Amino acid sequence: MPYLTSYLWKLPKFTSAQPAQSDPNTESDAPCLLAAACRDCGNYNFPPKSNCRYCGSPRIRTVSVGPESPVKTRKWAFSPPDCPQKPN
Numbered sequence: 001m002p003y004l005t006s007y008l009w010k011l012p013k014f015t016s017a018q019p020a021q022s023d024p025n026t027e028s029d030a031p032c033l034l035a036a037a038c039r040d041c042g043n044y045n046f047p048p049k050s051n052c053r054y055c056g057s058p059r060i061r062t063v064s065v066g067p068e069s070p071v072k073t074r075k076w077a078f079s080p081p082d083c084p085q086k087p088n
Contacts, residue, residue, distance in 0.1 A: 032064040 036048035039059040043052065051058050 035063055035065050036060040037063045 033046070034048060036045040036052070037043075037060065038045065038052035038055060038057055039061060040057040041052060041055040043054045044063070044065075045053050045060070048060070048062060050060070052060060
């Protein structure tokens with residue numbers, strides 16, 4: 001399981017991000033993704049956590065990642081290994 005927790009949520013570098021607005025009435029109703037940006041190493045963390053998952057720094061800020069940012073996703077599919085038929 002350490003492999004899944006360390007590599008499953010790593011995202012590529014985003015090209016643009018804006019600080020999240022604290023007042024919901026100032027933003028449009030367009031959907032956005034909230035991520036945490038580390039102030040020390042500059043990496044983005046999703047889902048947002050209290051510490052950076054890359055360098056461990058607690059100095060993070062919340063940013064909204066809009067539809068213009070290229071977010072690449074991956075699917076993970078797990079299935080049981082092929083097993084021979086049960087003998088009678």
